[in-house]
Amino acid sequence: MSENHSESRSPHEYEWQIIEKVRETHDTYTYSLKPNSASERFNFGIGQFVTLSALLKRPTASGDFEESVANRAYSIASSPTRDYIELTIKEEKPYGYINPVTKKSDAFAAYFNQQVKIGDKIKLKLNPSKEHFLSKVDAGIEKNIAYWSGANGAQSARCLIQFMEDKKDSGQDLVLFYSNTKLSIESDNSQINNTEHHPVESLNVIYYNWLLDVVKKLENLKVVFTFTREQEIPTASGDSRIIFRKGRFFLNSDGSPERTLTKYGNNIETSFNPVCGSSAFINGTVRLPDGKLSKGKGILQNLIEIEGIRPEKTDKEQFYLQQVGAN
Ligand SMILES: Cc1cc2nc3c(=O)[nH]c(=O)nc-3n(C[C@H](O)[C@H](O)[C@H](O)COP(=O)(O)OP(=O)(O)OC[C@H]3O[C@@H](n4cnc5c(N)ncnc54)[C@H](O)[C@@H]3O)c2cc1C
Numbered sequence: 001m002s003e004n005h006s007e008s009r010s011p012h013e014y015e016w017q018i019i020e021k022v023r024e025t026h027d028t029y030t031y032s033l034k035p036n037s038a039s040e041r042f043n044f045g046i047g048q049f050v051t052l053s054a055l056l057k058r059p060t061a062s063g064d065f066e067e068s069v070a071n072r073a074y075s076i077a078s079s080p081t082r083d084y085i086e087l088t089i090k091e092e093k094p095y096g097y098i099n100p101v102t103k104k105s106d107a108f109a110a111y112f113n114q115q116v117k118i119g120d121k122i123k124l125k126l127n128p129s130k131e132h133f134l135s136k137v138d139a140g141i142e143k144n145i146a147y148w149s150g151a152n153g154a155q156s157a158r159c160l161i162q163f164m165e166d167k168k169d170s171g172q173d174l175v176l177f178y179s180n181t182k183l184s185i186e187s188d189n190s191q192i193n194n195t196e197h198h199p200v201e202s203l204n205v206i207y208y209n210w211l212l213d214v215v216k217k218l219e220n221l222k223v224v225f226t227f228t229r230e231q232e233i234p235t236a237s238g239d240s241r242i243i244f245r246k247g248r249f250f251l252n253s254d255g256s257p258e259r260t261l262t263k264y265g266n267n268i269e270t271s272f273n274p275v276c277g278s279s280a281f282i283n284g285t286v287r288l289p290d291g292k293l294s295k296g297k298g299i300l301q302n303l304i305e306i307e308g309i310r311p312e313k314t315d316k317e318q319f320y321l322q323q324v325g326a327n
Pocket residue numbers: 001049072073074075076088089090091092093094097106107108109110152155317318319320321322323326327
C-alpha cells in the first residue's frame with residue numbers, strides 16, 4: 001500500500017447493492033454494485049480502494065460455524081466514468097483454513113464469494129487518501145504508464161483501461177505487465193491458443209478473456225503476459241499488442257538479466273511504473289514460517305537497478321504480505 005493512506009477523518013460508510021456477480025476464474029468473482037439511493041453515491045479516482053464489511057459464516061476448529069463481521073480492502077476495478085462500481089475478489093486463503101492461534105477461520109474472500117449473492121446490500125467505505133499509487137495517473141500528470149501486476153493486482157489497471165475506453169484520450173498509453181504462475185489450473189495446457197477464450201472454471205488469470213478483447217479495441221494498450229510456472233505458453237496471435245513470455249520479469253531463460261521494460265515498454269524515459277500485488281512481487285519481501293521477514297528483490301528493485309528508472313517514477317500498492325509456503 002502507498003505510504004500515505006492515513007487520514008484523521010473517519011470515512012463515511014455507504015450502502016451499495018450487488019447487481020451482478022460474474023465468475024472470473026476458478027477462485028475469483030467480479031461484483032457490480034450500485035448505490036442504494038442517490039445519497040449513497042460517491043466520487044472516486046483511478047486507483048482508489050474501498051473497504052468492504054460483510055457478515056460471514058466461517059468455520060471454527062471444532063467444525064461449527066460462527067457468524068461475524070469481517071472487513072477487507074478492494075481496489076475499484078471499474079472506471080469513475082461509469083454509474084456502478086465493480087470489485088474483483090480473489091480467494092488467497094483456502095476455504096476451511098483455520099488460524100492455528102485463534103482456532104477460527106480468518107479468511108474473507110472464500111466466504112464472501114460463497115455467501116454473497118445478487119440483491120445483497122454491502123457496506124463499504126471509500127479510502128479518502130488523495131496520495132494513492134495512481135494519484136498522478138488520476139490527475140493526468142503521468143500519461144505513459146507501465147503497470148506491473150502480480151496474479152492479484154490488475155484491478156486498478158482494469159479501472160484505467162475502462163477509463164481509456166470511455167475517454168478515448170490518444171495521449172494516454174498503457175503497457176500492462178501481468179505475471180501469473182500459469183494460465184489454467186488444468187495440468188494439460190497443450191491446447192492453449194490465445195485466439196480462443198479460455199473457460200473460466202479452470203482459468204487462473206483474472207481478466208484474461210476480457211484483456212484479449214479490449215486490446216483489439218484500444219490502440220494505446222499493450223499487454224505483456226508472463227507465466228512463471230508454465231511449460232507451454234499461448235502462441236502469439238500476430239497481434240503485436242498481446243505478448244506472451246515465460247519466466248519471471250527481468251530474467252532471460254538463460255538466467256541473465258532482461259531489460260523487460262526496455263524490450264516491451266514505450267519510451268521508458270517518460271514511463272511511470274506503478275506496481276501492484278503481493279509483497280513478494282513488489283519487493284521480494286516474504287514472511288518466513290518462524291514469523292521473521294525475509295527481504296529480497298522484486299519489480300521495484302529491478303526497475304531501478306536493471307532499467308535505471310528513478311524511484312519517483314514508480315509507486316506501489318501492496319495487497320498482502322506473502323507468507324512462505326502458503327501458496
Ligand atoms: C489497498 C488494498 C487493495 C486491495 N485490493 C484487492 C482487490 O481488488 N482484489 C483482491 O482480491 N484483493 C485485494 N486486496 C487484498 C484483499 O484485501 C484480500 O487480502 C484478498 O481478497 C484475499 O482475501 P482472503 O480472505 O483470501 O485472505 P486474507 O485473510 O486477506 O489473507 C491473505 C493472506 O493469506 C495468506 N495465505 C495465502 N494462502 C494461505 C494458506 N494456504 N494458508 C495460510 N495463509 C495463506 C497470504 O500470504 C496473505 O498474506 C487488497 C488489499 C489492499 C491492502
